[in-house]
Amino acid sequence: QVQLVQSGGGVVQPGRSLRLSCAASGFTFSTYGMHWVRQAPGKGLEWVAFTSYDGSNKYYADSLKGRFTISRDNSKNTLYLQMNSLRAEDTAVYYCAKDQEPYDILSHYFANWGQGTLVTVSS
């Protein structure tokens, strides 16, 4: 079955960097687009970033202003989110999620999610 296992969260000081990982199994990772979604404490869901199945196309939420980078290593079945210049407002639970269908540019809805990892930005 599909599994998305996240790692890399924790407490980080403002202005520092952190990298999140999402290890995938149970499906052909290299054929699916992948996303990051976050949720600040007590708040709603916010879509963060998308990478196409081959990493050739990447899109981001406007609010990130170039601070975050999504990437993937299809040889390791792993998705990453590099977060730089972190701010207090980046404090959230971060989820990875997969597209519903392979290669499908229209299936950006998420039946499979990682367990979530908490990132706390605080001095």
Added chain:
Amino acid sequence: DIQMTQSPSSLSASVGDRITITCRASQSISYLNWYQQKPGKAPKLLIYAASSLQSGVPSRFSGGGSGTDFTLTITSLQPEDFATYYCQQSYTTPFTFGPGTKLDIK
């Protein structure tokens, strides 16, 4: 960017009730999805492409609408349905979520 709104923001209902949540997009979209989230858990996909029921989701959940206006209806509420519900447009990036509707027990 496409902005998503939901109404109501919160709703109190009883077991057995029928409820409807509305989601509105700031421009016409073709792909609208609904999720249920319980505290401390990842969201669960209920409905995709406005009206398609995700596998394994009970048939008391249904979605409808087109263009800019969409609905999620739950008939005969069950105790496990009390949660927060989000719509999400997957028509174009950024793939925005609505602010959520919290459904609690009356």
